[in-house]
Amino acid sequence: MTETQALIENRPPSVATLFLDRVEATPDAEAYRYPVPATGEGPDTWAALTWRQAADRVFAVAAGLIDLGILPEERVALASATRVEWILADLGIMCAGAATTPVYPSTDADETAFMLADAECRILIAEDAAQLAKARLRRAELPGLAHVVVIDAADATPAEGDPEGWVLSLADLEKRGTALLERRPQAVRERIEALRPEQLATLIYTSGTTGRPKGVRLRHDAWSYMSRAIEATELVRPDDVQYLWLPLAHVFGKVLTTGHIAVGHITAVDGRIDKIVENLPVVRPTYMAAVPRIFEKVYNGVAAKARAAGGAKYKIFRWAADVAREYAKVSQDNYRRTGSKAVPFALAAKHRVADALVYAKIREAFGGRLRACVSGASALAPDIGYFFAGAGIHILEGYGLTETSAANLVNPGDAYRTGTVGKPLPGTEVRIADDGEILLRGPGVMEGYHRQPEKTAEVLESDGWFHTGDIGELSPDGYLRITDRKKDLIKTSGGKYVxxxxxxxxxxxxxxxxxxxxxxxxxxxxxxxxxxxxxxxxxxxxxxxxxxxxxxxxxxxxxxxxxxxxxxxxxxxxxxxxxxxxxxxxxxxxxxxxxxxxxxxxxxxxxxxxxxxxxxxxxxxxxxxxxx
The missing domain is CATH 3.30.300.30 (ANL, C-terminal domain)
Structure with missing residues (x-):
């Protein structure tokens, strides 16, 4: 058995166990950074949590949920933008033995109520008054919803007609949890020790062609596998600083939190899209994941600035963009054939000039330390990928679906190939069906669709092969290229299904x-x-x-x-x-x-x-x- 096989096969039974292992291994290392918004006109400040401090809050959340009566595998919905409390709450839910049902904060009241009812959620953790209002509006359709926990304490205001104790703040929940742990110090650990790999960890909804989303059942084993598989790729390192802004209600964002626990690096968390440009030079990440739209926006912004600066500067930018693409294509092709990224002298000379004039400024805008980006959720336009590759921003495209825990293939470090989604993670199998459809099999594949066995049977074969609905081709050395979509369902560059x-x-x-x-x-x-x-x-x-x-x-x-x-x-x-x-x-x-x-x-x-x-x-x- 290889070291990689051993790492994956000996994975812990649950994410909660994985989290405990991390806390015990590096209790005083920094785990999370998060912004503290400025009260005046000044810039935000950033606070930090060590793994031990994070565990204290996670255990308080878990114990608070236990005190509210949550039972193993019961669902707790989480409707919030990306923030550190989302991660702490998600971990708290799983440490209590329950399962998280993520909800986009932009989801309307009708669809939110549908998901909460279909998942039979017992508790909703809502970010603010707006999310609370959706549950309150449809409370009659949610008789099983016993409590709403509001993250922003000032918004946790009961209204006339609310049952007693129906609304409480996250701070109140943590206080209840702390009090329970004083009475029963082992309450959370007992729940964690009782967890089994086949237990439900996440019930996440994905859009379907019929309009109503389907609940995807992902077990603890799927996430613990993903954590070890990501660790085994060595694409992420313990000394990395990750900037995490992706929606955590999306499976792509969720898998990043799991990989983070396995590797133990620092994650800076801030889901405010309008703060990305401002945050990058402050966070100075070495690693970041994004959807193609972000790279498109950065490229468009750079091009627009060059155009506004006048004809000469715009001509320089366009020339540098062409050089970047040529440089990336030649170096990647050489690496594939010879193992060396060397390029002809004349091209290298042009690249050095373009780097001084254009590329260095782009890298500085990303914080100056970015080693690699992972792009997923939809296809990245090759021209954009080659541009950034030539400019020294290495975008490693990957592929996965909600039904397969998000991360199934990714481009391997220096050997990445723009226009492909790379190779399978260790432990994941890929094959192409006779009609060209991509099939996946591995521990990350879902248990099935919630309460929809007929829909499950349409995509999941008895021997574990999952039908992705995408068409692709494998290169002789195992790189997958997505070539088409089997169904009419489309996905925007922001990763949304339509x-x-x-x-x-x-x-x-x-x-x-x-x-x-x-x-x-x-x-x-x-x-x-x-x-x-x-x-x-x-x-x-x-x-x-x-x-x-x-x-x-x-x-x-x-x-x-x-x-x-x-x-x-x-x-x-x-x-x-x-x-x-x-x-x-x-x-x-x-x-x-x-x-x-x-x-x-x-x-x-x-x-x-x-x-x-x-x-x-x-x-x-x-x-x-x-x-x-």
Whole structure:
């Protein structure tokens, strides 16, 4: 047995046990940094917790939950932005033997209530008054919700009609826990010792094509495996400083907290997206994970500054960007063939000049110490990846799904290849089915969908192979490239799933003039739509809006028509989650039809054909979103 195999096979039975092992190994080492917002106009300050201090709070949360009557595997929902209290609460839930149900704080009241009811959550840990209000609004639909614990103490205000003790603050919960531990010092350790690998640790909801999300059941064993597999890659080191801003309600963010415990490095936690640029030079991370949209925004920001500075500086930037991409491609190709990243002398000379003029400033903006970034949740545009690689910001793309605990493949350090998602983590198997679909098997694969055995059977075979729904290809030496999506479900570059058919159906119900609509957004930072209007209906409308007698193409090109449709799009967006909303649209010059191959004989939309035919219109809607 190799050292790596031993590390993984001898993994602890639970995340809670893993946490205890870490605390005992390095009790006084720094575990977490977190911002303390400034009271005036000055900058935020940063506080720290050692592993021992973190454990004290985690045990207080766990004991508080036990005191409130939580039982093993019962669900505790956690609706909060990324902050250190999220991590402490999640660990407290698991140390109490319960299971966490994460909820995005941006999720509306209807969907929040659905998830809490479907998961049969006994307790909700809510960030603030806004999250408390969602539970209060739908309390009648949540008879099993015994308590709401509010992180921001000032917002933990009971309202008229609340049952006694229904609302309490996180500080109150910790006080209850501390009091319980004074009476029963071993209460939490007894729960941890009783945990078994097959017990439920996380019930996390993922969007499906039918609109309602599905609950993915992930066991303790899945997370303890992930922790050891990440540790075995040696991509993350004990002396690293990680900047963690990703949503912890997303499985990608969650797996980072697990890997952190195994490795024992420092994690700086702040989920405020608008603070990323400000925080990077302060935190000075050596390691960071992100979704492609962040790299797109950084690249766009650099390009915009160069453009605003004038023609000469913009020309220098574009030249440096081309050099970066060429340098990255040549060095990666050489490494694949010879094991050396050496490049020709002339290219190396240009790269040195570009580094002094452009790249060094970019690295400094990331804090100056960034050794590697991991990009996941959706595909990174290769041009963006090559640019950053050439500029010395090494982006290691990875791949995984909620159903497989997020991290299944990742690019291996110096041997990373832009445009691929790397190789499987130790202990994970990958194969390509006859139809090109990617199948995964390993300890990280889910137990199944919560209370949906028929849905589970659709994707999970009896021998453990999980059908991802993505199409890909494996290189002879084991690198996976994602080439397509098997289903129409799309994922934005921010990692959000969108079901286009659902949105298209809603729009048809809202707008009486639509003939066909195609929602686009896969691997893009927002959704757009191509809309074809119904000829007779829109020509009839035109008569009363100064466009009488105009042919169809002129009517749909008129500003009045665009404004009319825009009103319906706004109405549509009011009923959607933020990431589903249509930011831009274009009206097609003619209706879609069978003759042009855009519709099937049964009048179903053929997406690839429409997207290919109107590629220029789609690109136009994203012009400026990413510098070419």
């Amino acid at each position: 079901a286009p058919a659902e949105i298209e159906g809603r729009f048809k119900a809202v707008c009486p003039f639509v003939s066909s609509i195609l929602v686009h957004g896969a691997d893009r930072n927002y959704c757009t739509a191509l809309i074809a209007l119904d000829g007779p209906a829109v020509l009839d409308w035109a008569k009363d809006h100064g466009l009488a007698g105009k042919p169809y193409a002129e009517v749909v090109a008129a500003p009045e028509t665009h404004a009319m449709v825009e009103g319906y799009v706004q109405r549509l967006n009011e009923g959607l989650q933020r990431w589903q909303t249509i930011k831009k649209f274009r009206l097609l010059p003619r209706e879609l039809d069978v003759e042009h191959g855009e519709l099937t004989p049964s009048l179903k939309l053929k997406r690839p054909v429409v997207e290919r035919t109107y590629k220029d219109l789609i690109e136009e809607m994203y012009a400026g979103a990413r510098e070419a």
